[in-house]
Amino acid sequence: MTSTPGLKNLVLLGLGHAHVQVLRGLAHSRPADLNLTVIAPRPLAVYSGMVPGFVAGHYTAEQCRIPLDALLARSGARTIAGSAIGIDAETRTVSLASGEAVPWDWLSVNTGPIMDRDLLEVRMPGARRHALFVRPIDAFVQLWPQVAEMAASRPIHLAVVGAGAAGVELAMAASHALQGSGMPQGSHVSLVTGGEPPAAIYPQAVQARVQRALRRLNVTLIPETCVGVEVGALLLANGARLVCDAPVLAVGTQAPAWLADSGLALDEAGYLAVNAFQQSTSHPRVFAAGDVASRVDAPHPRNGVHAVRAGVPLLANLRAAMQALPLKPYTPPPRTLNLLACGSRYAIGAWGPFSFEGRWVWHWKDRIDRAFVARYAT
Structure with missing residues (x-):
């Protein structure tokens, strides 16, 4: 060209x-x-x-x-x-x-x-071959049904690595799905946090709400760092081997x-x-x-x-x-509305130092999300 x-x-x-x-x-x-x-x-x-x-x-x-x-x-x-x-x-x-x-x-x-696969492979040998990466997000969406199909045939242990918003939301979503009607009993989700509290970038009040939501959904918190991935297990920094059927990497980008x-x-x-x-x-x-x-x-x-x-x-x-015209500065807002989905039709919201939660928050988030997609799809 x-x-x-x-x-x-x-x-x-x-x-x-x-x-x-x-x-x-x-x-x-x-x-x-x-x-x-x-x-x-x-x-x-x-x-x-x-x-x-x-x-x-x-x-x-x-x-x-x-x-x-x-x-x-x-x-x-x-x-x-x-x-x-x-x-x-x-x-x-x-x-x-x-x-x-x-x-x-x-x-x-x-x-x-x-998610730099080469860099993550150095940090967690075996990740490239054995883990499901959250990014690119469209590839994750294509591959997730294979995990769901496996869980529909037998109980599984799914381990999510990463305690940021993506890891927290996916752990709760997966736990909700694995405990759904028609699914075999006994499936379980763990969240490997790397030592940080879940949703650490949010205020303490939001972190407390997130931890309560994780407990409600029976997500096990493991405050260790993943240092390797092999067939059927995560290797942790303390020397332990966490047996799991599906490791999901939701670490930082x-x-x-x-x-x-x-x-x-x-x-x-x-x-x-x-x-x-x-x-x-x-x-x-x-x-x-x-x-x-x-x-x-x-x-x-x-x-x-x-x-x-x-x-x-x-x-x-x-x-x-x-057009060689003057540019205008853009100032990012000091506060943004953040809505975290909690598996079921329930969500936690944060606006600056304020936080709230409930089913109404999920329905609010649902309206915002559907409207965003509809705006650009039509």
Whole structure:
């Protein structure tokens, strides 16, 4: 592919939550001189907020997916089914696993959270071969039914590694599903926390609510670090061997390794360093949002709530930059609403220092999630 004279070549790398909103905006109003290319493995987005509900049995896989074919068509985008293996900021190209090099005049990166399998294999030998990784999330959604099928035939022990929001929600969702009607009695779920309390990034009141919910669902907390995975067991740092049928890795995500040689400014953890305009601090023609980016001026947690909110201001600044107009700073909200699904139709909510829980919270979350998917799927 070569750059088209007279057109501004904008490449959207990834279809994270922010880019879904960018696409929606361009579908409504696309500059005539814009040549738009979207690079992603598949023309769909899985809404991560609904995946615990899928595991618990409240949603089908299709209900969690946002098919983007129509939105891509309306935006006039050329789509490339592939994964990036590199960015060259000097030659302005994105290298793909297929060997193709895609040129850009302007680049926006929103590839979503990544679990570095090479790094995790060093930390937990055997993980790549024997564990089920939560990321990429669409692959997890495709593979989870195999675990459910195994549990439907006999009692199983499922071990979730990781005590963040993803691990906590998945452990509770799995426990609810394994104890459901028609399932063999005796299945059990453990949460291997690595020594941290579950949901450690939340206030103490939320942590207390989460621990009570885990107890209600009979999830066993194991405050040890996983140091290896083998057939039928996790190896723990204290020397113990935790027998399990299905190990699920829901540990923290990492920056894509291929950013290291991009020539773009990165933070100390390897994420793209961006400013108040969500613009690279070293290359003004590059923008980024979501988990792949790090706001050096306003650090905030990497989660879906912030990624969703970043989409609209990202589009505004991409439009302004390509027209040589002033950019507008985007300030992430100091407080965000976080809703944690608790297996059954029950949820815990957090807003700054305030917390609450109940069935009504789950129904609130359900309405928000369904509305988000519907907005972009139609």
